[in-house]
Amino acid sequence: MSKKNKAKSQFVAVASIAAELSAVMYVAKEISLAAANAKAIAFRAGEQAKGFQPITDFINELAKETIQLVNEINEHAFSLYQMTVDDYRRVAACDAFAQVAKLAEGAPYADSLVESSNRAQQKMLTCQSNFKLHVSQLLEQLEAVMHPARAARVIAANSRIEASQAGEYLQSLQAVAESVDNAAQVIHDNVQRCKSALSIINISE
């Protein structure tokens, strides 16, 4: 892959991550709402939904944790975007300096470009190695955000069991369990797509 195409892939990958993360954030907020809703239902159901009440706190905690992790990942993804811009400019400068060197052959001061050229090359390499490091860190953070999503699915399964004992509130609580389960699945899928986008950058290096 050429340097310029690589830079383009980086832009696309980082932009995809930002889009996926904003969807994750939306879903995490939905879980938080579902938790508040479940709490209200469980409160109304009283004794019939006694087992469901602590679950609502878990759901809320998971949503909060996801929101916090996504905020951190977002900050990281933004740094990665800035690094991509930086890398794009470094690559463009190195290419342009190579072109200048060719065009300036025989010019009395052609050699004076060497310092700028070496400096640009060095900065480009530093930039690329920083980028690589940040990609690894971001992959770790994405892995971390999968944990609450997995836990949410387990909780959703437990919620269904507890809901089955809630008499007239069965349907409402099952709907809550369903929505938590769906949201966890969406988060899982979106984060997986983020990881794939990042892997494409890693492969292209």
Next chain:
Amino acid sequence: MKMTKIYSGAYQWIMYGRDENKRSNIIDTNQYLIRTANKCLLLDPGGVELFAPMLAAVLHHAPVDQITDLFASHQDPDIISSLGLWDQALPHAKLHAPALWEGFLRHFGCESIEYVGIPDNGGQIQIENAELQIIPAHYLHSSANFHIYDPKAKILMSGDVGAALEADGSPIYVDNFDAHIEKMRFFHQRWMPSNQAKMNWIQRVRKLDIEIMAPQHGRIFKGDDVKRFLDWFEALQVGTAT
């Protein structure tokens, strides 16, 4: 890239333009270099497409570390979209450009170069023994626009004023003013929005002693053609598009 020395005295003015390898769908531009003993000021360095041929041409006259100052008359891409590349080639240089455009120009990339904002009333730039005046030319055509006047060389670098649209490879100097008029008319009527701004500039410039008027596009005016241009421009109604 064609290189033409337009003044040689205590220091030099060199014009760069008519790049034969320029793509035909981008407008041709004139760049100017003021070369003193140890420093250089590059005026309207050009678009990003032009960076490599431009720097390669400058290396015929000066080493990279002596290109200490850049000037951008306004914010247009053909003037200064190469800034991000100059920024990496000349990390210790200064860019003299309209203060009003700073936040906009930085989009081209300006991390290392020092941005020296020019206030609306202009100012001065001193490059060793070259003492240059920054002449306001607002709305001609950009809302914050400046020209450079060199009283020693009697040169006015007039940005887009005096520009002409013509075929690639045209001569450097105006050789027949009357024939040149039609090449300038559309440019001035369409890109210059204000008769008031035009008159203000003309009054200012008539007070200067000018031998050479050097625009950023087209040909350079010498001697009596400078006065002919001012008379023609004064009579021209600008901002005529509806």
